[in-house]
Amino acid sequence: MSTPMTPPSDAADEHVENEIELKEVAGLSQGQIVRRRFFRHKGAILGLLVLGTTALLALTSVGVGPVPGWWQWTPYETPPVLNAGGRPTMSLPTWLGGSGFAIGEHPFGQDEIGRDIFARVMAGVQTSLMVMVVIGGVAAIVGILVGAAAGFVRGRTDTFLMRATDLVITVPTLVIGAVIGKIAGGVSGLVFAIAMGFILWTTLARLVRGEFLSLREREFVDAARVAGASNLRIIFKHILPNAIGTVIVSVTLLMSSAILLETGLSFLGFGIQPPEVSLGQLISQYQQAFATRPWLFWWPGMFIVVIALSINFIGDGLRDAFDPRQKRIPSERKMAKAMEADGSAARANVTTVRPADDVRNAGMGS
Template sequence: MTSNNPNPGPEVAFKLAANAKETEGLSLGKIVWGRFVRHKAAMVSAVVLAVTIVVVLSSIGVGPIPGWWRWGPTDIDPTIVNGGRPTMAWDGLFPTFGEHPFGQDQIGRDVFARTMQGAQVSLLVMFLMGIIATAVGVAIGAFSGFYRGRTDFTLQRVTEVFIAIPTIVVTAVIGHKYGADNPALFGIVLGLLLWPGLARLVRAEYLSLREREFVDAARVAGASDRAVMFKHILPNAIGVVIVNATLLMATATILEAALSFLGFGIQPPNVSLGQLINEYQTSFSTRPWLFWWPGIFIIIFALTINLIGDGLRDAFDPRQRRVPKTREMNKKAVTKAETEVAQ
């Protein structure tokens, strides 16, 4: 039978007091960072993603900046080493990379360099899409939720039109026509098509936050509508924005890889991870390692970004407060008692 006593028990009250003391005097940013750091999967994913991005950008270089890897994506080694198989191996606890760690394709090109180039293009598409979709979604959702009325009605009808647009068909047409010349255009088109979900979430946040006391205080102080929307309300809705932006970027990675694999995304001579799998699909039975590395990098990008998004969601959610375990409380009590005895 549930008790109707509004006062919590001593153990619950102690836990809540300990949690409040843990965050006492901390800013929202520090509280969110502390929760995110305690999310082990998100932290491991952040480290793996950061290391992967550094390797991808530094290995073959970016634009005129040279990289540290000796082979370029288009360089051909006339000597097929080890039958084209990967030369990377383990010597005890340390790996040895050899001449072509990811192997070679049929004409002697280094698969490591080509995979790095494909990963760079996939990262470009992913970040462009995330930035554009976030900017458009936040702007549409903010104006819609803040002004309501006719503005809300009009913007929601526009949102519904974009939801009805078949994203795969439009991006397939753009990729097939312009994918060989400008991969960045592919990411821009994805960003202009995938913002409606974020816009609706931001609108819901603004509809709730615009009724809060701090908004009335800002208006009394003479703040303009734009200042209220983007300087006062947006910081309080930033959790929803960041979490969904990361999930959109993971979606863009999978969508770009799928379209490129089908031949409707990034086109040669440009290279993406999905396009590499499409190019080497006839070698599946004879040179399966040509599939391994692009597929592994697709999984790394999609999985780590999703886990980072989960960690950010838990960090920004006020219901995800960390309550100390009984073992931790007992340990603190014993330490405090020992300190008092020593004094």
């Protein structure tokens, strides 16, 4: 019974691709290889630039805490309404059908009492970014500790921790988030984010446990144990660095879902409470004006989508960078150049071998 074989042309192309990839990473450490792959991911770099620009705009425009920003209005000032209905003062260029590009005093418009929507949206972006980072950090710490303990110790510890994890998973996230948000949301956004981080660690814990169950049986762990390393050193110096790629990708995607969860809870009234501002809260406050003043929804909704997509793009780039099975397909020019180099090397090898064969044949003839 014959077995299917790879066509010669496909095998040659794969051989050339492997050669090109090996040449590009020759002499580089694992961290340098991951960094190189990440910065070659166009979507991840675009997401990183957009997220960085959004964070910089939000932090510098309205300021942080007692530090003032460069924008003339604060989220709580109530200046007189300039345009009828609080329409935005920003106008489009003439080539887009506008009256000429201009920003004005209230580019995103004003609400019914005159508050500047740009300042309120920037404050909401700050809150959403803070919640996203805090939830990701708390969930990462709890998930790594629980998953590492369960996967490394095993036995009764594993059983107890995983049953506790399953108990948290069985409760719908939106329900338990609404309860926690109602209690902690009125205190401060930071307290709300910390409380939410303590319920969103379950998926990460199960993932880390699986990684530890696999890695603890590897040879380098046995070597470290024979060398006298303690369990904590084995966990944090040997096993965790080998699982860090999976952890980083999971935390990144968790942060993206966290900002959407906070937005949904704030929209329903169970998240961030006034006087603090969040993007979901802004949409909830202005939902009655959707038909008459739609610009009150455009900007909060746009920034929610932009932040969530940017985090997802960054997560995709990190996943591809940490996955050793991912290959970057070289361009046709590099493929042709590599194949030409292989052909030249083969011809040179043939030219070197033939004179020796001729001499040996002549000696046999004599």
